[in-house]
Amino acid sequence: MVDNKFLPKLSQNLLEILDDDEYYDITIEVGNEPHIKIFHAHTVILNYRSSYLRRILSTNKKKINGTLIHIKLPNISPKVFQIILRYIYGGKLSLVEYDASVIIKILVAASELDLQELIPHIKHIWLRIKQTG
Template identity: 75%
Template sequence: MDDDEVLTKLSQNLLEILNDEEYYDIIIEVGNDPYVKVFRAHMVILYYRSPYLRRILSTNKKKNDGTLTHIKLPNISPETFQIILRIF
């Protein structure tokens, strides 16, 4: 497998992970009532891909008791956050 194939496969895997509804470790509530959308994501990927989310996640570290991290971002529209997830 050459480098281009590896990068293509990695990109494909990251998109699959983004859409994964089973193996996530963070729940992000985005928007304000009645326009709230819940995103399920992966902390480690968000942490390394986005400086903005890194700052937020640094203050909301995963708990050692097995519970999921849950953060709220009321000042971002769900549509905008969906784009942010795909870009970063």
């Protein structure tokens, strides 16, 4: 029997890792001028959660001299990337507080990042919004 009672604590710990500015090994620059933001993250988590990022990281290994990996994702806004990054780390996504335009942007970003388990979930929510709206 599988006991899932520990998953909320694991999710919380992974989000704490995301918020910790000490042990990151990658910076991700998102957005376009004048709305650019740099996020700190961990290659090992990104590698396993996004096949798109895995492909980027496989060609961009950490330098021998300890230089951080830096990637750019100009097609994703900082607001949307923050939502996606919290999903990648914590496995949670609530869309109730966002309007339709933000949900569409999250769907596009999830598609770009190849987050296969998230795409159908967002599409389902989008269809419910369209039916009720």
